[in-house]
Amino acid sequence: MKTLGEYIRELREKNDFSLREFAKRLNLSAPFVSDIELGRRYPSEDVLEKIAEALGISAEELRSYDTRVPISELKKLAKSSPAYGIALRKLADKKISPEEIIRIAEKKEKGHKEED
Incomplete structure (x- = not known):
């Protein structure tokens, strides 16, 4: 898609x-x-x-082409597990750029695909 x-x-x-x-x-x-x-x-x-x-x-x-998780879902996730909020705050405090966070997530996702 x-x-x-x-x-x-x-x-x-x-x-x-x-x-x-x-x-x-x-x-x-x-x-x-x-x-x-x-x-x-x-x-x-x-x-x-x-x-x-x-x-x-x-x-x-x-x-219909926007595949991002809706903000409402992200808020529910943060409420259900405060660890997400803490993790995001740590990333922001360390001044890690959004691009770097995306690269980390993509690298992690790639690793999971190779395991399958």
Whole structure:
């Protein structure tokens, strides 16, 4: 399945919009839109609505490509096990970047796949 960013890029290209042109239509910077397409950032609800409108599709269709765990689920997880909150605070205190946390998680996930 495509990621949200991949799907946005695919639709942008089908509509024959350059990255800069598309960003201008959205009143956003091209680097920000590029980061969304590359999965480095996720759009807010307002930006998602703008993107959907510019691409001529529903925001709900775009949301179906967002594979992140919903915030409500993360909050439930943190409430059920305070260790998650403590772990996140330790990461933040040590100034570990989000990118590094993602690399650690991906490395861990890769290790589990090799064990299977």
